[in-house]
Amino acid sequence: MTRQTYLFLFLFICSFSFAQNGKIVNRILAQVGDNIILLSDVENQKLQAKQADMEIGENFSCSVLEQLMIQELLVNQAKLDSIFVSDEQVDAEMENRLRIIEKDMGGREKLEEFYGKTTSQIKDEFRSVIKDRILSQEMERAITTDISVTPKEVAHFFESLPKDSVPFINMKLSFQQIVIYPDINQDDKKRAYNELKEVKDLILNEGKSFETMARIHSDDPGSAAQGGKIAASRGMMVPQFESTVFNLKVGEVSEIIETQYGYHIIKLMSRKGDDYECLHILNMPEFSNDAINMASIQMEKCFAQLNQNEITWEEAVIKYSNDERTQQNFGIITNPITGDQLWDMEDLNQVDQQIYLLTDAMEKGDITSPNLYVDIYERKQGIRIVRLMERYEPHIANLKDDYTLIKSAAENNKKQNSMGSWIDSKISNAFIRVDESYQDCEFSHQWFAEPNKQ
DSSP: OOHHHHHHHHHHHHHHHHHHHTOSOOOEEEEETTEEEEHHHHHHHHHHHHHTTOOOOTTHHHHHHHHHHHHHHHHHHHHHTTOOOOHHHHHHHHHHHHHHHHHHHTSHHHHHHHHTSOHHHHHHHHHHHHHHHHHHHHHHHHHHTTOOOOHHHHHHHHHHSOGGGSOEEOOEEEEEEEEEOOOOOHHHHHHHHHHHHHHHHHHHHSOOOHHHHHHHHOOOTTTGGGTTEEEEETTSSOHHHHHHHTTSOTTOBOOOEEETTEEEEEEEEEEETTEEEEEEEEEOOOOOHHHHHHHHHHHHHHHHHHHTTSSOHHHHHHHHOOOTTTGGGTTBOOOTTTSSSOBOHHHHHHHOHHHHHHHTTOOTTOBOOOEEEEETTTTEEEEEEEEEEEEEOSEEOOTTTOHHHHHHHHHHHHHHHHHHHHHHHHHTTSOEEEOGGGTTOOOSSOOSSSTTOO
């Protein structure tokens, strides 16, 4: 998470905390139409920037105030244009922000203790603030959605960059894969169900600790080490899991339920409104030795056909791969962090370290021999072959090798210019008032009726 994201996430939660503790004597700093911006809005961002170790320059407060004023312009226009934001969007965004803050603070209980309110109360307090933020984002998207750049504009943008501003590109790689996941049959599922049933009997009939059983038996790497503990809110978990949680009484252990991940038992620890804490044990069905051997035989056959040029890579993907995420895309592995086909070393280390180890000494177009593979998203084990699609060595950016990257930068620049023009046009027709203590700010836009700021 970037420092800027960290700062923004805290903005909405902290604003009432300072007013509540009396640390800021609030006053109105600016008014845009009918909406006001308070000193606390700016000071809270400044405090959080310090906590995130961001550098705070002389113009920091001015920049924050200007961004808040721009947001008010966007929100006003969004309401005029009847842009709709659903309660589900707001709740999902709120939950996402709280989840990140909780992780930083050490859990939901510490979050509630720090702010002196329950999570539900915090959500109620800031739902309108989050909604306005989403409205401003949707309005900005509507203004810039149709903006694109031609090849000529891309070239002009690149040529206009100062030489010392042309970026240095680290090594980038792209990959394709063919994956065969062994079939999980009914016998495999029955075996997993019965294993979990035995664990449940130990808990209910022999008094074994649920937490201890989770640490020993659960296949969920995210919660097993914590005794199966999960703290969540409505909408965070898969439907089968969540419906079970909300039908349990505190202290009750559920029947065995099935989700796409496998079989679960759940013990409800506490519930407040939409927020809950539970323990769970997951048992994932495992394929038989015969199934993995069959997958290996199939992949060896695929590998041999590719090496002997009896089949093209594209044909092999269609014929052999059963990986849903890559089968329809010639096996191309998309970088989930950037949404791009290219990967850098940092992203690879976070997502799939095995790929780099397998392909480090390979040339473009080379393929690996079949290897065991674990999908980190579905937690499934399979056999795969990886193909090095492209390797771009570290270099100064150029139009030939980095056209997509430069095009994206040119498009963003054009969108920023378009937004700047839109903001200037709205300022000229809106009621704007800025506190005199901020009228010497070096704003990016002309917020005052007179150039001399009188």
